[in-house]
Amino acid sequence: xxxxFDFAGRTVLVTGAAxxxxxxxxxxxxxxxxxxxxxxRDADRLxxxxxxxxxxxxxxxxxxxxxxxxxxxxxxxAWAGSLDVVVNNAGITRDTVVWKMTDEQWREVLDxxxxxxxxxxxxxxxxxxxxxWGRIINVTSYxxxxxxxxxxxxxxxxxxxIAFTKTVAKETAGFGITVNAISPNAATxxxxxxxxxxxxxxxxxxPMRRFAEPAEMAAAVAFLASEEAGYITGVVLPVDGxxxx
Numbered sequence: 685x686x687x688x689f690d691f692a693g694r695t696v697l698v699t700g701a702a703x704x705x706x707x708x709x710x711x712x713x714x715x716x717x718x719x720x721x722x723x724x725r726d727a728d729r730l731x732x733x734x735x736x737x738x739x740x741x742x743x744x745x746x747x748x749x750x751x752x753x754x755x756x757x758x759x760x761x762a763w764a765g766s767l768d769v770v771v772n773n774a775g776i777t778r779d780t781v782v783w784k785m786t787d788e789q790w791r792e793v794l795d796x797x798x799x800x801x802x803x804x805x806x807x808x809x810x811x812x813x814x815x816x817w818g819r820i821i822n823v824t825s826y827x828x829x830x831x832x833x834x835x836x837x838x839x840x841x842x843x844x845x846i847a848f849t850k851t852v853a854k855e856t857a858g859f860g861i862t863v864n865a866i867s868p869n870a871a872t873x874x875x876x877x878x879x880x881x882x883x884x885x886x887x888x889x890x891p892m893r894r895f896a897e898p899a900e901m902a903a904a905v906a907f908l909a910s911e912e913a914g915y916i917t918g919v920v921l922p923v924d925g926x927x928x929x
Contacts, residue, residue, distance in 0.1 A: 689906045693715035693906025695764040696909070697757070699747050699804060700774030702729040705823065705868060708899030709771055712906055714739060721760040723747070724774070747774045747867045748792075757807040766809045769909045772845075774803040775821040782836040797841035798848065805852060809861065818861035819909040822849050823901075824920060826867055826927060846920055853918035862917040864908045868901045868923035891926030 701722035702704035727744035778789035812818025828842025
């Protein structure tokens with residue numbers, strides 16, 4: 685798609701950026717002139733996706749480790765001189781019905797989605813407050829609003845992200861910081877892993893009759909990160925082909 689956003693002079697941090705939606709978001713910001721810090725806990729995939737670019741800084745970080753997150757944010761600011769936009773995209777699934785779900789499966793999903801977003805947001809806000817400007821965009825899910833069989837952990841985490849987004853938006857609105865979320869519907873590895881028959885059935889429920897490419901989510905994130913979206917905060921923007929209608 686044509687690039688019309690201008691993020692020259694901005695520093696953007698994207699978690700879960702080794703593939704899928706996170707990679708698409710990071711590439712759009714890079715093409716729009718930003719310095720981009722890309723984080724993922726899969727060091728090998730991260731290195732393969734981002735082999736080297738003067739405007740890209742790659743970190744192998746597990747966002748559920750709050751100390752590692754804080755260190756990464758400090759490194760980004762030392763590298764770029766600022767941190768203007770944070771996209772909390774990192775996520776995992778550990779699906780099973782609730783009566784079979786282990787403590788580990790519950791905790792791991794919440795620790796990555798919800799704990800990781802908390803740790804990254806907490807670390808980033810002081811830098812944004814100092815600058816008097818900031819954008820935080822969280823990636824939630826339709827499942828976080830409506831639930832899904834076999835995903836009690838994922839639904840709880842994504843629902844928590846919606847409440848977290850609205851709360852932090854209220855806390856930071858007076859400091860020039862906006863906090864929003866998108867609810868995507870893209871053909872990520874998580875989606876395509878369900879198998880062709882279930883994927884076809886899922887696709888049939890989408891009014892637009894297709895899942896988006898991961899990169900199609902990037903434009904919505906870039907808009908929420910833009911100067912033009914400066915009066916928008918605390919919203920969850922569906923980017924889902926109509927499934928939330």
